[in-house]
Amino acid sequence: MLTNLKEQPKDKILGLMAMYREDPRQTKVDLGVGVYKNAEGVTPVMRAVKTAERKIVEEQITKAYTGLAGDPVYSEAMIDMLLAQSVDKARLAAVATPGGTGAIRQAFELIKTANPKARVFVSDPTWPNHVSILNHLGIEMVKYRYFDAETRGVNFDGMMEDLAEVTGDDVVLLHGCCHNPTGANLNLTQWQSVIDLINDKACLPMIDIAYQGFGDGLEEDAAATRLVASSVPELLIAASCSKNFGIYRERTGLLIAMSEKAENTAIAQGNLNHLNRQNFSFPPDHGARVVATILTDDTLKADWMAELEETRLGMLALREQLASELQRLSGSDRFGFLAQHRGMFSQLGTTPDMVEKLRVDNAIYMVGDSRMNIAGLNKNSVPILAQAIVDAGI
Numbered sequence: 001m002l003t004n005l006k007e008q009p010k011d012k013i014l015g016l017m018a019m020y021r022e023d024p025r026q027t028k029v030d031l032g033v034g035v036y037k038n039a040e041g042v043t044p045v046m047r048a049v050k051t052a053e054r055k056i057v058e059e060q061i062t063k064a065y066t067g068l069a070g071d072p073v074y075s076e077a078m079i080d081m082l083l084a085q086s087v088d089k090a091r092l093a094a095v096a097t098p099g100g101t102g103a104i105r106q107a108f109e110l111i112k113t114a115n116p117k118a119r120v121f122v123s124d125p126t127w128p129n130h131v132s133i134l135n136h137l138g139i140e141m142v143k144y145r146y147f148d149a150e151t152r153g154v155n156f157d158g159m160m161e162d163l164a165e166v167t168g169d170d171v172v173l174l175h176g177c178c179h180n181p182t183g184a185n186l187n188l189t190q191w192q193s194v195i196d197l198i199n200d201k202a203c204l205p206m207i208d209i210a211y212q213g214f215g216d217g218l219e220e221d222a223a224a225t226r227l228v229a230s231s232v233p234e235l236l237i238a239a240s241c242s243k244n245f246g247i248y249r250e251r252t253g254l255l256i257a258m259s260e261k262a263e264n265t266a267i268a269q270g271n272l273n274h275l276n277r278q279n280f281s282f283p284p285d286h287g288a289r290v291v292a293t294i295l296t297d298d299t300l301k302a303d304w305m306a307e308l309e310e311t312r313l314g315m316l317a318l319r320e321q322l323a324s325e326l327q328r329l330s331g332s333d334r335f336g337f338l339a340q341h342r343g344m345f346s347q348l349g350t351t352p353d354m355v356e357k358l359r360v361d362n363a364i365y366m367v368g369d370s371r372m373n374i375a376g377l378n379k380n381s382v383p384i385l386a387q388a389i390v391d392a393g394i
Contacts, residue, residue, distance in 0.1 A: 178343025
């Protein structure tokens with residue numbers, strides 16, 4: 001039977017990482033892999049995480065299973081961080097998941113269970129795993145215009161024109177903040193227009209929020225998600241703790257399902273629990289317990305928020321340095337969008353051939369669609385990247 005298996009497509013980012021490791025050039029720059037790195041090229045363990053882990057080791061008395069939904073203290077703490085007082089919590093069902101990817105997978109499974117005819121509208125471009133999981137599950141995907149390669153901003157008119165085709169059977173997938181891969185985000189006025197369309201079409205919105213705290217601040221990055229939650233009858237939210245808590249390998253995520261009425265919450269919760277049972281039984285607990293420990297301890301939470309803000313401001317400084325250096329070298333302000341984008345990523349808006357030229361000529365590694373991880377830079381590598389971009393004629 002196993003001889004019938006077909007070779008699966010290679011992961012482009014993992015392939016890029018292998019090429020980077022094998023490149024002997026001392027000036028090589030890795031802008032491909034989507035993890036935060038400090039100036040020394042290390043993804044650090046945050047101070048509050050270390051303290052929380054020590055506390056857990058000292059106080060934990062069992063490694064027995066949690067419930068199917070995970071630790072309720074974790075879910076409650078995450079809901080407070082994401083949604084604050086924007087919605088009646090009695091309408092919310094939630095389950096812990098193996099990372100944000102697990103939350104997205106469970107959300108798509110829930111959609112398929114609720115309506116096998118549902119189509120999912122995704123931004124063009126979007127995070128590749130969105131597309132991969134939808135295809136794997138056999139859910140029809142429809143792309144809507146999002147990124148304008150000329151302005152390197154949001155093509156909002158095109159987006160709204162494409163979303164006008166949505167029906168009540170469909171789902172609109174939105175990035176809560178720090179759009180991946182482009183770094184270009186909707187403003188709150190545009191968000192309100194999207195909400196009005198969603199309500200007019202009676203479709204289901206889904207928000208993927210993986211970078212809260214990496215854009216404009218912890219509260220500011222939640223503003224759009226809270227606005228949607230307070231304005232629509234139903235909502236799915238897939239959240240990740242990988243980036244803002246720096247616990248990538250702990251696989252810590254959360255899926256929230258908001259029902260129109262509180263009396264429907266128990267059914268939604270039962271379905272979420274069922275999906276967890278079918279896919280992995282009980283969700284992993286260590287990362288979730290770390291997050292819960294931090295968010296429920298005022299001192300740890302304050303230290304975590306301070307370090308998260310340092311991380312955010314560091315990435316913003318790199319953006320501003322790169323935009324300034326490109327302006328100096330090119331004599332043009334056409335790269336000003338880099339300082340306006342938010343989060344870890346920006347998309348240059350150039351061709352795969354140009355991306356390959358940067359790799360071959362200058363050891364600059366980025367994904368073929370020209371997505372680059374700003375956190376892969378430091379003060380010394382910014383001038384190298386800027387010069388390479390200008391020399392390539394981008």
